[in-house]
Amino acid sequence: MAHEKVNGCVILKDLYYNVDNNTWVRIIDDSTVAVGMTDVAQNLAGPLLHAKTKKVGTGRKLGKPIATVESGKYVGPVKSPVTGEITKINDALSSDAGLINKSPYNNGWIVEMKTDDLSADLATMVSGDDAVAAYKEKIERDNIQACEQIEGADTYD
Amino acid sequence: MEDQDHEGKKILVIQTHGVATPTRTYSPLFYAMAAAAMEMEVMVWFTMDGTNQLKKGEAEKVQLVKDSNVNLKTMLEMAMDSEVELRVCQQSLELWDMQPEDLIDGVDILGATSIIDLSLSYDHVMYF
Numbered sequence: 001m002a003h004e005k006v007n008g009c010v011i012l013k014d015l016y017y018n019v020d021n022n023t024w025v026r027i028i029d030d031s032t033v034a035v036g037m038t039d040v041a042q043n044l045a046g047p048l049l050h051a052k053t054k055k056v057g058t059g060r061k062l063g064k065p066i067a068t069v070e071s072g073k074y075v076g077p078v079k080s081p082v083t084g085e086i087t088k089i090n091d092a093l094s095s096d097a098g099l100i101n102k103s104p105y106n107n108g109w110i111v112e113m114k115t116d117d118l119s120a121d122l123a124t125m126v127s128g129d130d131a132v133a134a135y136k137e138k139i140e141r142d143n144i145q146a147c148e149q150i151e152g153a154d155t156y157d
Numbered sequence: 158m159e160d161q162d163h164e165g166k167k168i169l170v171i172q173t174h175g176v177a178t179p180t181r182t183y184s185p186l187f188y189a190m191a192a193a194a195m196e197m198e199v200m201v202w203f204t205m206d207g208t209n210q211l212k213k214g215e216a217e218k219v220q221l222v223k224d225s226n227v228n229l230k231t232m233l234e235m236a237m238d239s240e241v242e243l244r245v246c247q248q249s250l251e252l253w254d255m256q257p258e259d260l261i262d263g264v265d266i267l268g269a270t271s272i273i274d275l276s277l278s279y280d281h282v283m284y285f
Contacts, residue, residue, distance in 0.1 A: 055162070068194040073227055075187060076239065077194040 004132045007139050009147035010039045011132050012105055016125040018081035019134045021063070024105065025081050025125065031118050032087065035066060036109045037078055040135065042101045043147040046071040051097035053089040053111055060086065062121060066111050069097065081125060084115035102151040164196040169279040171272075172207035179219045179229070182210060185285045186232045186241075193239040200279075201236065202272060203264075204246035209253045211245055211260050230261075237263045246272065 002013040011017075016025040022041035026034040042048070053067040060066055065077035066086060089111050092099055100108035115121055126134050138144070170189045174181035185201065192199045203211055210216045210229055219229035237243060243264045250256070250266070257266060267275075276282050 058162075065194065065196055068191065070191065073225070075191045075194055077196070 002128075006132060006135045007144065007146045008149075009043060009135065009139065009144075010105070010150060011135050013128045013131065015105070015131070016081075016122055016127045017131045017134070018079075018125050019131070019138055021079040021081060023078060023081045025122075026105075026109075027118070028112065031084075031115050032112060033082060033115060033118065034109045034112050035078075035081060037069070037100055037104055038135075039104050039147050039150055040139065040144060041078075042104045042108070042150075044144065045069060045074045045076070048097040048100050051093040051100060051110070053093065054086055056086055056089060058086045060084065060113070062124065066113075067093075069100065078110060080113070082113055082115045082121040083117065084113045084121075086111045087114045088112035104150060107151075165198070166281065167198045167279040168192045168200075169275055169282045170199065170201045171282065171284045172201055172203050173205040174285060175206035175209040176215050176219050176229070177206065177209075179221055181285065182219060182229050183221055183232055185283070186236045188283060189241045190236055190239045193236075193241050199240075200242040200244055200275065202244050202246065202267075202275070204249045204272070205252070208245055208249040208255065211243070211264050212253065212255055213259055213261055216261070233261065244271075 004011050004013065017038065022038045024036055024038050028034060048069050048071050051067055051069045060080040060083065062081065062083045063079050066080045067078040069076065069078060090109050102108065170185050172185045189199045189201050216230035216233055217228055244267050245260065245264055247266050247268045
């Protein structure tokens with residue numbers, strides 16, 4: 001899988017990113033996507049203790065929370081990068097929010113959503129080399145500390 | 158426990174503890190941020206001893222975890238970044254010989270009658 005590390009933070013080039021909200025989108029089909037927190041986001045939040053997702057069937061506009069996450073030092077929303085309806089939630093997170101830390105792009109996915117207009121949503125995001133460049137700028141601008149290794153990080157070396 | 162969605166509810170947090178009791182300062186702000194993350198409208202009202210943490214230069218001195226990059230000032234800033242509104246009691250400023258210009262940026266002053274109106278108009282009040 002094409003990827004790049006920026007200050008130790010893994011960026012997968014085949015995903016789409018809302019850099020401001022630190023979320024990623026993986027396209028499942030024409031209108032359905034999986035959504036999660038980026039490696040940068042989980043690193044900033046620290047070891048997560050709880051993740052509370054919205055219910056299946058909840059309609060969300062872009063920027064509205066699909067979940068709230070909390071660590072010992074942080075609590076905040078995970079903001080939806082798309083407009084649509086939550087169709088599936090990652091039940092494993094209710095007993096192990098740390099999955100988001102260990103595997104932000106795979107086992108730590110947060111919800112799946114049926115989007116209203118996927119192409120319009122994707123137009124608000126970046127992917128590939130543009131995503132890497134955007135994260136380089138963000139990490140430098142916000143002085144983000146180096147990411148700690150995530151599960152399977154050697155896969156990304 | 159029934160898992161209700163409380164988006165849009167209004168929470169008023171009243172903080173009466175200040176820099177003399179550091180372990181009582183973080184949690185009300187953390188709860189306020191949690192409520193804001195859950196899409197609630199949140200205000201923290203500082204009164205009595207709670208007022209003194211809003212004096213410029215004071216909150217930076219309160220740090221619960223040694224060598225952490227988080228102190229009470231950063232907690233207050235994170236709360237404001239989360240769109241939590243911070244308000245202080247006008248009369249309490251006098252308790253600490255504080256003038257409006259002594260307050261950190263982003264804090265508005267309200268009079269005592271406002272707390273009564275607010276507590277009646279909000280969905281829930283948390284008192285610390």
